[in-house]
Amino acid sequence: ILLAIFLSAAYLIISLYASILPPHLIQESDALNYHMMLPRQHLIYHSFTHIPWSTADLYVLPIDYALSPFWLSTAWPNKFVQFVFLIGILGCVFNLVYIWSDKSKIRSWVAVVAVMSCHIIAIQAGTAMLDLVILYCFLAFIHSLLSGRFIFAAIEFTFFVIIF
Numbered sequence: 001i002l003l004a005i006f007l008s009a010a011y012l013i014i015s016l017y018a019s020i021l022p023p024h025l026i027q028e029s030d031a032l033n034y035h036m037m038l039p040r041q042h043l044i045y046h047s048f049t050h051i052p053w054s055t056a057d058l059y060v061l062p063i064d065y066a067l068s069p070f071w072l073s074t075a076w077p078n079k080f081v082q083f084v085f086l087i088g089i090l091g092c093v094f095n096l097v098y099i100w101s102d103k104s105k106i107r108s109w110v111a112v113v114a115v116m117s118c119h120i121i122a123i124q125a126g127t128a129m130l131d132l133v134i135l136y137c138f139l140a141f142i143h144s145l146l147s148g149r150f151i152f153a154a155i156e157f158t159f160f161v162i163i164f
Contacts, residue, residue, distance in 0.1 A: 018125070018126025018127065019078075019083035019127075020078075022076040023079055023127075028079075028128040028129060031128035031130060032077065033056075035061070038054065038056060039060075066159070067133070082129070082132055083126060085132050086121075086125050086126075086132055088140065092143050094108045094112050096111075096139065096142060096143055097112075140152075144156055
């Protein structure tokens, strides 16, 4: 148990450190070039009309505009908001397993550690990629649906579906 706690803490500290750095990895180029900068270009143009030189502007995602105030709030595009969504994923997993396992905290913590050890989650933790945000929208939709918060479920489902 102590080893799992130590490794989980190290995982979150490394992810937090990586999320404080500006986007610089090759796999973050998509987020940097399209997801973060297209809303910025619309701010520069003072318009939501099509940007003539950008074909990617034809396929904008609403989540880009929802997250752009957080991404563009500093001089460098930051990706700390993706770390917040990672914490949200872990919280959703804990709560969903807690609901489904007859309120077992041990099973919930095991599920959180299992999610943290997933390869896809470990690779994207601390990066600017949007896959963790999409996963959070899906898990939050399920949690809101099970909790009877149907308006929140509709909003989360809308962001999840429009991404695809």
